[in-house]
Amino acid sequence: MESPVCTEAAGADLPFDVFARACPSRETLEHVTGRWGSLTVGALREGPCRFNELRRRVDGVSEKMLSQTLHALERDGIVHREAQPTNPPRVDYELTTLGREVADRLLALIHFLEGNMDQVMASRGAYDAERGGR
Amino acid sequence: MESPVCTEAAGADLPFDVFARACPSRETLEHVTGRWGSLTVGALREGPCRFNELRRRVDGVSEKMLSQTLHALERDGIVHREAQPTNPPRVDYELTTLGREVADRLLALIHFLEGNMDQVMASRGAYDAERGGR
DNA sequence: CGGTATCCCGGCCGATACTG
């Protein structure tokens, strides 16, 4: 009934293949793994959070980019936005069920990288010593 | 002896904290999760691969960006480059041990997203119906 | 085949100002 989307490019048996150029899953992957997306999702895994609190958790993000990132994640169903019409306004962001599962997988990657940065730094040193010295 | 790098910003008990602006782990995360980085690492998990074969696996990547991406990943110790001085030249790229562990965590995320794109698409539809219609 | 060099455009992103 449903027409599959990305089966043409890779001989895939799944309807969505991120390796195919035109697949919508690639956009979602970019939202989730993007420069600010990954940090935003990761920060929200600690619990619901207001806008400016989130800005503080994600060190270095601007208002504009955080707002933009949150809209994309909300549209994809990763983040839920709950606004209270009080004054001053209070808006809480939290992960959806889907978002929590995404965050867990993302944090597994992040924590693994953090725990192995010594190896990465060593590799960078060796690479630069060979390439940079010449 | 070693001076920790990112402990100032977040009251962390780990030397590397990706949520801190100046932490080197953030760069590595961006290399691995970047637009082409994630797809390149994911594609290499299927096995060693030559340059142009890799270009075909990662649908849509240009020579320049693939080259640039591979250099960053090689420097970080995620990818190993093996060149044979034959004619015509033959160069094989493959994941390092570190890279394979990164790839597994990345693919867990990718496959989860691919398997839940129906939910994402539904959320997008609902979001656009509410926002776009007004 | 496996790249590098160069050009150049769109849009990512930060800074600032303003609104409810």
Add this chain to the structure above:
DNA sequence: CAGTATCGGCCGGGATACCG
């Protein structure tokens, strides 16, 4: 507090040409 609006720089990234 929680954003939106606008401007502008700079760089990601595609196209093309060229090299070993």
